[in-house]
Amino acid sequence: MSKRAAFATRVGAIAAAVGSAVGLGNIWRFPYEAGVNGGGAFILVYIVCILIMGIPVILSEFIIGRSTHSNMKAALRTLSPGKKYYLFTYVCILGSFVVIGFYSVVCGWIIEYLYQAALGNLSEHSSAEYSEMFNGLISNPWRCVGWTMLFLVINFIVMSRGIEKGIERVASIMMPLLFVILIVFCVNSLLLPGASKGLDFLFSPDFSKLTWKGVLEALGQAFLSLSIGISCLVTYSSYFDDKTSLVKDAATVGILDTMVAILSGVMIFPAVFSFGVEPTAGPSLIFEVLPSIFQQMTGGYFWALLFFLLVFFASLTSTISLSEIPITFMIEEHKMSRPRAILWTALITFALAAVAALSFNVLDDIKLWGKNIFDMMDYAASNIFMLLGGLFTAVYVGWILDRKVIRDQLTNGGKLKGAMEPYLIFCLRYVAPVSIIFIFLYLTGII
Numbered sequence: 205m206s207k208r209a210a211f212a213t214r215v216g217a218i219a220a221a222v223g224s225a226v227g228l229g230n231i232w233r234f235p236y237e238a239g240v241n242g243g244g245a246f247i248l249v250y251i252v253c254i255l256i257m258g259i260p261v262i263l264s265e266f267i268i269g270r271s272t273h274s275n276m277k278a279a280l281r282t283l284s285p286g287k288k289y290y291l292f293t294y295v296c297i298l299g300s301f302v303v304i305g306f307y308s309v310v311c312g313w314i315i316e317y318l319y320q321a322a323l324g325n326l327s328e329h330s331s332a333e334y335s336e337m338f339n340g341l342i343s344n345p346w347r348c349v350g351w352t353m354l355f356l357v358i359n360f361i362v363m364s365r366g367i368e369k370g371i372e373r374v375a376s377i378m379m380p381l382l383f384v385i386l387i388v389f390c391v392n393s394l395l396l397p398g399a400s401k402g403l404d405f406l407f408s409p410d411f412s413k414l415t416w417k418g419v420l421e422a423l424g425q426a427f428l429s430l431s432i433g434i435s436c437l438v439t440y441s442s443y444f445d446d447k448t449s450l451v452k453d454a455a456t457v458g459i460l461d462t463m464v465a466i467l468s469g470v471m472i473f474p475a476v477f478s479f480g481v482e483p484t485a486g487p488s489l490i491f492e493v494l495p496s497i498f499q500q501m502t503g504g505y506f507w508a509l510l511f512f513l514l515v516f517f518a519s520l521t522s523t524i525s526l527s528e529i530p531i532t533f534m535i536e537e538h539k540m541s542r543p544r545a546i547l548w549t550a551l552i553t554f555a556l557a558a559v560a561a562l563s564f565n566v567l568d569d570i571k572l573w574g575k576n577i578f579d580m581m582d583y584a585a586s587n588i589f590m591l592l593g594g595l596f597t598a599v600y601v602g603w604i605l606d607r608k609v610i611r612d613q614l615t616n617g618g619k620l621k622g623a624m625e626p627y628l629i630f631c632l633r634y635v636a637p638v639s640i641i642f643i644f645l646y647l648t649g650i651i
């Protein structure tokens with residue numbers, strides 16, 4: 205077998221995994237989901253989901269990936285020879301296309317806002333006008349499709365330069381910067397008149413506002429945000445070296461990702477209440493609120509530009525990891541060359557993303573359960589694909605995988621303490637499957 209690429213440094217490997225996790229899921233989707241689901245109680249459930257399911261599933265994906273140094277399908281075949289578990293990989297591949305399909309449309313919106321920021325258009329309007337501006341964008345098929353395609357072209361150019369050069373460099377510079385700028389924005393938001401209402405909304409849980417559907421969405425959001433359930437972290441950790449402590453890395457990814465999500469909430473909600481925007485606005489929420497924040501800041505032009513630039517890079521490191529799933533699969537399972545695998549992945553992604561981008565305008569008549577195609581993809585990605593994937597991973601590692609492989613990976617062959625093992629196994633065997641299955645059954649009306 206030819207030598208697989210590897211991350212040059214340990215920091216590079218973690219930065220890439222954090223780069224995959226931190227993206228629009230945290231900055232765009234988390235605030236909108238929290239807003240729609242009533243705030244505080246949703247966030248509390250979200251954090252619990254991260255601790256008892258999210259981090260254990262990250263660790264499981266790391267165990268599968270690093271113990272075999274291969275893609276999900278090959279990994280499952282190596283770990284369970286003669287069994288058919290590897291077939292689940294196809295669900296993961298499908299899931300990764302659904303995620304990237306709607307996700308790249310939002311990345312397209314980010315480029316439009318970057319462009320508007322460069323033109324200086326994000327500093328002189330009222331919040332009502334910003335809401336019109338967003339509606340103008342999504343109802344224009346050319347702009348939506350154009351920006352989405354531009355984003356995807358950039359994504360696939362970066363990918364064609366290979367794992368190390370492309371991903372590592374971008375991720376290790378931009379992520380820390382994003383963190384700092386989020387803090388600057390939070391401080392600004394907190395200084396707005398009426399900011400305390402936003403904090404109340406975020407941090408005083410009102411369980412009467414949370415439904416079981418909200419709990420499902422908190423869990424789906426946690427999985428989407430951590431990039432788990434569609435074998436993304438299996439692929440990434442297959443490039444990890446054998447000295448890395450998987451437990452530490454999984455905790456780092458989980459904690460940093462959650463911090464970015466919470467910071468995004470603290471940045472958005474004080475402003476939501478201060479400017480009188482509806483917290484339940486949904487996918488348009490941050491696009492309606494952010495410009496008003498920039499406007500209040502000295503040097504707003506510069507901040508707006510910097511913010512959208514960093515979010516652009518954060519999304520890029522996520523879409524890179526998403527597209528790496530089918531690409532690695534095609535290369536290793538179908539013996540394609542890398543350029544060819546990239547081409548196929550790009551073509552399928554272009555088609556799906558175009559449909560998603562058109563679902564607010566040309567295709568907006570097509571609705572199922574009141575959702576247009578974009579909303580359906582957004583919903584199905586996290587609440588169906590990632591949850592099913594999370595369930596599969598938890599059950600596979602908790603019940604089926606040889607315990608020796610788990611112990612070996614947790615302790616690096618006996619060199620580290622394996623104190624996490626009982627907690628991990630308990631969460632994987634009982635907590636995650638029971639919760640996921642219960643929520644599914646409850647929502648489908650079976651119980």
Ligand code: PHE
Binds near residue numbers: 431
């Ligand atoms: N976790 C990413 C985000 O929050 C999205 C993602 C999902 C990336 C699945 C890779 C795999 O933006």
